[in-house]
Amino acid sequence: MRGTNINTQLPNMMMELTILGTSSMVPTKERNVSGYFLSVSNEGILLDCGEGTQRQMNIAGIKRTNVTRVLLSHWHGDHVAGLVGLLQTIGNAEPDKIVYVHGPKGTKKHVKHMLQSCVFENKIKLVVNEHDIKKRTVIKETQDWYIEAAPMTHSIPCIGYAISIKESLRIDVEKAKRLGIGEGPWMKQLSEGENVIVKGKKIKPEQITKIKSGKKIVYIPDTTPNKYILELAQDAEVMLIESTYDHDLQEKAEKYQHLTAVDCANMAQQANVKRLVLTHFSQRYKTTKKIEEDARSIFPEAVCAYDFMKIKI
Numbered sequence: 001m002r003g004t005n006i007n008t009q010l011p012n013m014m015m016e017l018t019i020l021g022t023s024s025m026v027p028t029k030e031r032n033v034s035g036y037f038l039s040v041s042n043e044g045i046l047l048d049c050g051e052g053t054q055r056q057m058n059i060a061g062i063k064r065t066n067v068t069r070v071l072l073s074h075w076h077g078d079h080v081a082g083l084v085g086l087l088q089t090i091g092n093a094e095p096d097k098i099v100y101v102h103g104p105k106g107t108k109k110h111v112k113h114m115l116q117s118c119v120f121e122n123k124i125k126l127v128v129n130e131h132d133i134k135k136r137t138v139i140k141e142t143q144d145w146y147i148e149a150a151p152m153t154h155s156i157p158c159i160g161y162a163i164s165i166k167e168s169l170r171i172d173v174e175k176a177k178r179l180g181i182g183e184g185p186w187m188k189q190l191s192e193g194e195n196v197i198v199k200g201k202k203i204k205p206e207q208i209t210k211i212k213s214g215k216k217i218v219y220i221p222d223t224t225p226n227k228y229i230l231e232l233a234q235d236a237e238v239m240l241i242e243s244t245y246d247h248d249l250q251e252k253a254e255k256y257q258h259l260t261a262v263d264c265a266n267m268a269q270q271a272n273v274k275r276l277v278l279t280h281f282s283q284r285y286k287t288t289k290k291i292e293e294d295a296r297s298i299f300p301e302a303v304c305a306y307d308f309m310k311i312k313i
Contacts, residue, residue, distance in 0.1 A: 013144060013165050015040045015217055015313040017238070019279065019305045020056035024244050024258075025078045026283040031307055032056050033078040034280060036219065036240065037067075040163060041144050046070045046086075047161065047219045047240075053082035054089055060308050064089045065097065069140075071147070072103035073221035074158035075110050084114050091123035098125045102139060102149070104157035105132040133159050136231045150232050152223035154257050160220045162232040167214040175208040215313050218273075222280070224257050225267060233271035237313050240305070241267075242280035246290045261294035261302075268299045276302040277311065 016039045021032035033050030037057060044066035046053070054064050064086060073079055083101075090097055101111060107130040115122060131139055133151045140147040145165045152158040171187060181187075181203060186196040190205045197203070218233045220241040233239045244258035253260045261278060268276040276299050281288055288304035295302035 013041060013168075013215075015163070015165065015215060017217060017240070017311040017313065018060050018062060019277075019307060019309040019311075020053055020060065021050055022279045022281055022305045022307055023078075024242075024280045024282050025076075027052065028283050031281065033081075034073075034221070035082065036279075037062055038163060038217065039066075040165065041142070043068045045147075045163065048073055048079040048221065049081075049083045049086055050078045051081040054086045056307065065094045067099060069100045070102070071149075071161050071219070072101065072107065073152070073160065073219070074104055074154060074156055075106060076156065076222070079221065080110070080114075083111075084118060087115075087122065087124060087126065088120050091121070095123040096125060098127060100127045100129060102129045102131060102147075104159045105130060106157060107131075131159065132157075136228060148232060150228035151226075152221060152228070153226050154222045154224075158222055160218065160223070160229065160232055162216055162218045162236065164216040165214050168212045170210055170212050172208055172210045175210075179203065179208060181208060217313055220259075222258060224254065224259065225263050229267050230271045233267065233273055236271065236273050238275045238277055238311060239264075239268055239271070239273045240277045240279060243278035243291055243295070243304075244280055244282050246285075247294045248290075261291045262298060265295040265298035265302055268302070273299075274301065275311075277305050278302060279305040 018037045020035035023031035023033050027033050032052045034048040035050050035053035036047040038045040046067050108128050111128050133149050136150040138146055139149050148162040149159045152160050181198050186198055189196050193205050195204050216236040217238045218236045220229050222242055241264045243261045243264045245253045245260045247260050247262040292304045
């Protein structure tokens, strides 16, 4: 966990994840391809953007213009093919809006080619950040939260992400009442670690403050098991992770550099994850019952995601 955020004026921050697609390479009648929308603070973070993602957002009641940042895991089509249409929609609705795109090595070239693949006027300010990630790295940090990225092991450059709300030092209202301390400029001083004098009485910060724990969600895309998954996911509230196959197809998973439900469950257990959410299922599965059973045999708090599922963190 990074440094404590000392600010009593911040709202009680939370994150909400909306699952927009749970299929792997090929969409099915029930499942679209990869796309996940995360609301945190004043940002809308889109994790991957497969074809049809903006339509899924529309069905889920999420304004496309809510997207402020796109985190791309890798450049296989089922993870990025919806990006150009989404950017066009945002530009038509809110010209001059700034959208940040993050992705692995090669992202600037691929975005340039994508924008040249069809004819439209790009009205938004598009800021493309290319990350040649070799180890767990912070790629964006604000006062309230931060984003980490780490390399995955796939057939092309691929990165996973962790989005964390920082722990914060907050005024304990009940403690303040018991000490007879009301609203005033001293509240800010106390929250910044300073001693104050109120009504002739010396008050120390530790007398009326408390630590509010941080929160973390991790997104693990196409990969084989690796140490960086465990690093990113350590003590996370939610690990959203690809589980393309059940355990019976372990050889196929290794061949195509994907994970099975058992792989995911073992890593969730090792990383002390609170909740395991599986996604990115092969089109071969009419239901995800076998995948969920595999995972729950090791990690009981495992669930298979479904399109339009919402998770509050």
